[in-house]
Amino acid sequence: MSSAVVVEAPGEHRLVAHEPRDPGPGEALVRVHAAGICGSDREVYQGNRPEGYVRYPLVPGHEWSGTVGAVGAGVPSALVGRKVVGEGFRNCQVCDRCHAGETTLCGAGYEETGFTQPGAMAPTLTLPARLLHVLPDDADLTAAALLEPAACIAAAALKANARPGERVAVVGTGTLGMFAVQFLRATSPAELLVVGTRGDREALSRQYGATDFRTKGGPLPDDFDVVIETAGSADAARTSAALLRRGGRLVLTGIPAAGADGLDPTDLVVRQLEVHTVFGAPPDAWAHTVRVFAAGLLDPLPLVTHELPLTEFAQAIELVGAGDPKVGKVLLHP
Numbered sequence: 001m002s003s004a005v006v007v008e009a010p011g012e013h014r015l016v017a018h019e020p021r022d023p024g025p026g027e028a029l030v031r032v033h034a035a036g037i038c039g040s041d042r043e044v045y046q047g048n049r050p051e052g053y054v055r056y057p058l059v060p061g062h063e064w065s066g067t068v069g070a071v072g073a074g075v076p077s078a079l080v081g082r083k084v085v086g087e088g089f090r091n092c093q094v095c096d097r098c099h100a101g102e103t104t105l106c107g108a109g110y111e112e113t114g115f116t117q118p119g120a121m122a123p124t125l126t127l128p129a130r131l132l133h134v135l136p137d138d139a140d141l142t143a144a145a146l147l148e149p150a151a152c153i154a155a156a157a158l159k160a161n162a163r164p165g166e167r168v169a170v171v172g173t174g175t176l177g178m179f180a181v182q183f184l185r186a187t188s189p190a191e192l193l194v195v196g197t198r199g200d201r202e203a204l205s206r207q208y209g210a211t212d213f214r215t216k217g218g219p220l221p222d223d224f225d226v227v228i229e230t231a232g233s234a235d236a237a238r239t240s241a242a243l244l245r246r247g248g249r250l251v252l253t254g255i256p257a258a259g260a261d262g263l264d265p266t267d268l269v270v271r272q273l274e275v276h277t278v279f280g281a282p283p284d285a286w287a288h289t290v291r292v293f294a295a296g297l298l299d300p301l302p303l304v305t306h307e308l309p310l311t312e313f314a315q316a317i318e319l320v321g322a323g324d325p326k327v328g329k330v331l332l333h334p
Helices: 039-046 147-160 175-185 199-207 234-242 265-270 283-294 310-321
Strands: 003-009 012-017 027-037 063-071 083-086 124-128 132-134 167-171 191-196 212-215 224-229 244-252 274-277 304-309 329-333
Touching: 003 310, 012 310, 027 083, 027 310, 039 310, 063 124, 063 147, 132 283, 147 175, 147 224, 147 244, 147 274, 147 283, 167 175, 167 234, 175 191, 175 199, 175 224, 191 199, 199 212, 224 234, 234 244, 304 310, 310 329
Parallel strands: 167 191, 167 224, 191 212, 224 244, 244 274, 304 329
Antiparallel strands: 003 012, 027 063, 027 124, 027 329, 063 083, 083 132
16 A cells, blocks of 8 residues: 655654545646655654644655656646656746746745645655656656755856856855755856865765865855855854855855844945845746756765655654764655
């Protein structure tokens, strides 16, 4: 019997018999290959997700890859059998933000796969076909399961608009940080600095294209053109701003705890820093990610350290929150 994970309420989950939902008009049914777990999934399980950004009971899973098994009316039949990943935000398509391509800011309210809509921690996932992005036939679906976090960083890279020959830096050495290194490397920078708290990430950072690695606490430069922050703390945001030259460009992707001391507005104005933020990945960032992945410029597999069956959901959640430096991306297979 195939099973799905259902989080009934914070701290409560169970395995239930899974019944695939036939795709309706405009929908596709995807056979899930793998679903990744990230910190936000742990928030769902612990009950720490902000109000309005989760709806219980819930099948989690917003990072996933799979193969289209069936399509509904109005969807090209050529999609059947194709390897795919998919956007999570269930945008309305008619508000001004959606028309502008900013679907993560949809004016109709927040709806997202794995948080308010059924997710991919199940053998199949049925969703609007318009959210799918088709992968090459030879794509590695295990690697592709990480393209959702990669797309979030692609959004940051597009906002950063790094140009060839610029000096660029990444603050944070987790999964998002390692994707930021790869996207920035693709812009042919003159220098690519990585700043983190874990010295054991230096080798992987350099493997992905970093030309320098520093740990916070030591002396840091202050003349970089572009910095992408991925660590999710107010301290990381301040470190990132301090790395920039006057007129430099900063993109913040992490979400610190509410009420944390932030950037100094006087410093931002006097140094004329250009500051962007990212919340999720809109369609252009997804398309960019799939192109870069298909071109062989993204290598997610070294970030995967654990692959478990879906029935080991509880163990996977513990691994993600254990703080063990040997734990990277954890994938579940139905």
